[in-house]
Amino acid sequence: MTPDAASTATHEAALAALRELVGRDDAVFHDGQFEAIGALVSGRRRALVVQRTGWGKSAVYFVATLLLRQQGAGPTVLVSPLLALMRDQINAAERAGVRAVAINSTNAHEWTDVLAQLDRDEVDVLLVSPERLNNPAFREQQLPALVRRIGMLVVDEAHCISDWGHDFRPDYRRLRDLIAQMPAQVPVLATTATANSRVVADVEEQLGIGPTGGGEVLTIRGPLARASLRLGVLRLPDAASRLAWLLSHLDDLPGSGIIYTLTVAAAVDTARLLRERGHEVRAYTGQTDSDERAESEGMLKRNEVKALVATSALGMGFDKPDLGFVLHLGAPSSPVAYYQQVGRAGRASDSADVLLLPGVEDRDIWHYFATASMPDQERAERVIAALGDAPVSTPALEAMVDIRRTPLELLLKVLDVDGAVRRVQGGWVSTGQSWVYDRERYERIAGERLAEQRSMIEYEQTDGCRMEFLQRSLDDETAVPCGRCDNCAGAWFPTEIGTTATAAASESLDRVGVVIEPRRMWPTGADRLGVPAKGRIAAGDQAGEGRALARLTDLGWGGTLRTLFAAGVPDAPISSELLGACVRVLAGWGWSERPVAVVAMPSRSHPLLVDSLARGIAEIGKLPYIGALTLVDGGPTGQPGGNSAFRLAGLWDRFSAEGIEIPAGPVLLVDDQVDSRWTLTVAARALRQAGATSVLPFALALRG
Template sequence: MPSPDPDDVADRAPGLAADGATDRATDLDPDLRAEALAALRELVGRDDAEFHDGQFEAIEALVAGRRRALVVQRTGWGKSAVYFVATLLLRRRGGGPTILVSPLLALMRDQVAAAERAGVRAVSINSANAHEWQEVLARLDADEVDVLLVSPERLNNPSFREQQLPSLVRRLGMLVVDEAHCISDWGHDFRPDYRRLRDLIAEIPAGVPVLATTATANSRVVADVAEQLGTDVLTIRGPLARSSLRLGVLRLPDSTGRLAWLIDHLDDLPGSGIVYALTVSAAVDTARVLRERGHDVRAYTGQTDPDEREESEGLLKRNEVKALIATSALGMGFDKPDLGFVVHLGAPLSPVAYYQQVGRAGRASENADVLLLPGREDPAIWHYFATASMPDEERARRVIDELSDVPLSTPALEARVDIRRTPLELLLKVLDVDGAVRRVQGGWVATGEPWSYDAERYRRIAEEREAEQRHMLEYEQTDGCRMAFLQRSLDDDTAAPCGRCDRCAGAWYPGEVDADAAAAAASALDRVGVPIEPRRAWPTGADRLGVPVKGRIPAGEQAGEGRALARLTDLGWGSTLRELFAPNAPDAPLPPRVLDACVRVLAEWGWAERPVAVASVPSRSHPQLVGSLARGLAEVGRLPYLGELAPVDGGPTGGPGGNSAFRLAGVWNRFSADGLDVPVGGVLLVDDLADSRWTLTVAARELRRSGATDVLPFALALRG
């Protein structure tokens, strides 16, 4: 959570309600409030600091009553002050260390720094500091740690779960679950690993206090989390209005218009801030274009190197960059109290998720600007994210059937089930929480416990996700106060007009875009050409599927580096390609403007040797599209078109998705170049969509074995 600076704890927002709060614990320790207030003032470094309404009630419940509490308060209210002060007081009374479950590395770094300023000895165990684990465990054994921060994933690490966690639970002074909405199926950021906390809470001895905190929970999530905490839970909820935020929504015709607006107006926004994008490629592309136009920005995504992410966070906190162009990887708990603005290129999938992200701004300032620039493609992206965490029954049973009481590693399991690594790992987590599988040293095992697919539960979750998406569109179109709309989305019955948003006070942002900025955006998004990296090694487990290969692909059978016009997720040509590859789009010859763009890719390629011929991959879904592209490139380049490789035994099997071994098995020995007059030299190999790259790899291998000295793959689109 954010460090509790003076603005976080000064009593600036009266009227906070403590639902169910009582004074029953006060008599147990009449001096508790004075002691807690002194700790708070030491924490924030201000002698005049006072508690927010609800802060002391939570501390009192934890320290004097040893109760379980759920705190739902706006970002910046000072939830971290509650658990740091409670930890100090519990430790003075002989309590053991606090375990703080925290979801993000960036959040952990901020929490450790805040604890140090408060005199709280805090350490973390996470994937980024494995080299420090032994030292951390030694300090725990010596009782030199007040707060241990762990990720929810760490709780299911076999060695941690079996060797360290039992002793920690026996000595536990308090358990804190940060961003507790992640526990709930109904929360906007549900995570399977968080559901294990219910089991951990059930193991905690009576009398050990438990605190759950969040800024983004509606009544349904609050009830779900409170139920998981146990009985006699004190729930403290306050109003969620953020008086410093000035909200607005600006509709622009397309991604070019949105990027042009940023080019033209980014420097007009106050201070430094965050520009959120929905996809990794959108964040990277936007950052690149803005830098080219002289803006000091950096990209920040889940694929960014951890050290670079930490460096970028520091630059933003010190106002040494104008903005980070980020995905949701920069989200919960990022601590910059004076963040001046948040802009969204495309909308999050619910008003609740939107409230969580915009809550990063204006925590310690009177004014901060929040602007949403929605896109037509938003619903398609929402659909993917809304369903990603829900298991498919057939896939789940396939995984369970492949496991036994002998541990199987994730890569080995991946070679047995046709599921890619990332969705497989997510599915295993869900099945682990359901009790069907268990992670142990060496991999995964089946528990043997009966498992049934809860179709009704997943149907209800899907319906809720769809309702949230409709609600987000209503936020964009509302005629009423935008802040009040967000409050009502979180079931805050204190919602009232804010007097500041574009609906209350009129548009505060410029709607026009300078012609030069529009031209620069159009030029940047017209950029073409994305490398297709060649496969260099066969996938593990291919031999189990009847493909007799392993290890490195022989150099004489490899494809060269290829090119695609663009990624499907790109801001520029991606939108055109998404229309061409839409599920209901008819197969037709390639539009001339797209062919012209492909010719530009070839012109800018910079290959060592020009190809001497063109061939194509037989396409099941887009034969006219691929054929017209291959013939068009051959004609423009004045190269012979050899034709398409012949499909063998019906051609490739399988579809998009799936893991490498299965994708390779689906195309192995399914192409033949016997009918083609393959020349000595390089061959340009044309396909429609590059996904796993195994189709291009196997087709290139066939051409190399038929005499081509090089094969240069070319695809219209690269997935991802």
């Protein structure tokens, strides 16, 4: 067969598969789709496809898979970052007759069946998460056999590979090692909708590695303009006015959509307010149960809810072609991340509305998330020094290095990718390889993050075309004014806010009271640090359920508290406004037995604040103020926010109730902030042992 004839035959077979995939006999390829398919199937090349959301990147790898399988190739391994993406891709594959299965954290009960199907060659596409690549059993038992049989490797959302991508993830960096193992004849495809030139160059370099160099990478970039999107920015003075606008105009937005927030607390609080005012919405966050997430996704796709109020947990890969709107309460930290999220809307419709309502608190939230993923040199060296040849579990390591579980897990991923540690059956070991903190690299990344944040502010403030701005942020040379956004065509959204909505939003934000759950178990490993505490906390030593005025991340009182506890703000007595809010919390507590006295924590950072709060509560509640606990030997050692065992060791026996006359009955224990809850736990134990029948903790702020 001549090359032209072979290309024609491949095109005919590919077109037939495409039409089966989309369910339309008149379907044709978009510009670049067949070019990518031909490079993978006929040329067995490595390719990077950078195309806007909705262009049809999944069609490329599903059609290529079908053709490669017809030629006798093994299964495609598709690395996919989110469970929502996996569910959508499996459903899409079934329409084209592609047999797709997944291995992820939610379907462990199916893994045996999936592996048996792979052994029988009954799988066309295996979807795996990047985290799965470092599971010891998968990496050592299944992955080598897969690499030998693999027909094609696909890396979806490939910007995650790059340090410079807006959603860089440590687990994705392991893909460089997997790509390097691919034989030259195995095609490799990377896809993304959000990559600027710097990210493209980085991903191209990584695609080109391999035993024979991998060959030249074919990059197919298309225009990123989304003609269906009508962009706008509405700047309002505060959270109350943003929520009031949403209450006033949610029903005016077309169809169903997504309301993005920057924090879990904001998503939950906003969804609650909207439901209370009669709107069909659901919250969707990283803390939402996986089954509930799947249910919520289905409800949105079937238009059974007006919106999902979501964090970035609902992002890459969520597929609802007719999504009518995307609205942001607070801005993402970069135009590229914003483009990725708004790209969920208008994929298969002529029009969709996209509106950003930025908040004054956005920059503080950006700063937190920008620094949270950066490894700290001292902590990293501490972890490496604690590991040897014998596996150490994460909980055991946590008790050895004084780093909380979540940041420890992230740090271990980074060190694993860097080759300093390795996850094995039973835990973590040191590889013995030298490790040097790459300060220059992390400073470059931090600088890039700051530049992205400045660019997001520019997007909010620009008087030019907003779609053109987003395209230029992605180095799209085809960028021209869209003619549809608020700057091109005038504000398309209403700006008035109803009086009733304003009152409802203000009432919601003024809501007070968050439960402080008491600790019931001493932390693992505390006994190794000289603390005579292990297992369950004795009932007679426990604190009762407590209350805080609000979380620091809350939309309402959280803003006031963030200002109060900001660095550099001097200590001062509590304001009448805050004291009044605290009294409202106490009035609505609903305790089984009213406290008989008030005692204060001995605060080194806010002594005036805590003392005035405790005395104020006592005076208003007509309760005796019996004083503050005493600091022993200088008080707590160590820093707040550490690992539980170390935190407890620094607090143990550091508070004394000596000299305080404790009456019979519950005691209200007052503090400024609650973080790990170990301070309150140890203080409550001291009060219980001094005669208090129960201890009810109360604080202004609950962190996290």
